[in-house]
Amino acid sequence: MKLSEYAKKMGVSYRTAWNYFKQGKLNAYQTHTRTIIVKEDVCPSDKKVAIYCRVSSSENKNNLEFQKNRLLDYCTAEGYKVSKVVTEVGSGVNDTRQQWLPLLQDRSSSLIIVEHKDRITRFGFHAYKA
DSSP states (O other), rough: OBBHHHHHHHHHHHHHHHHHHTTTOOOOOEEEOOOEEEGGGOOOOOOOEEEEESOOOOOOHHHHHHHHHHHHHHHHHOOEEEEEEEEEOOOOOOOOOTHHHHHHHHOOOEEEOOOGGGTTSOGGGGSSOO
C-alpha cells in the first residue's frame, strides 16, 4: 500500500509515516518514481493492544506523558492499533492497583504494552507471560 494509505490506516500524519520510513522503522521501499510502498504485513488490522504507563509517585507524574508518547510511537511503528491507554500513579509493590487489575481482565486487547517490566510490578515477574 502507498505510504499515504498506511498513514491514514494507522491514524498518523503523512509526515510521521514518512519519518518512520526514513528512520527505517517500516518494512517499505521506494519505487523509481519515488512512491513509497509499505508492505502489507506491517499493518495487522486485528492486533489491538492496550498501553499501560505507571509512575510510582505524584512527583514523577509529568513522566507519564513522556512514557505514553514513547509507547504510542512504538505501537505505531510496529503497526499495532492502540485500543486503550491506561496511566496510573501508584507503587509497583502494590499489585492491586485500581487501573491495573481491570486492564488485566479486559479481553478486548490482545496485548498489553509496557515500557519496562518494572512498570507492571517490582517483584514476581514470573507470574506474567512476556
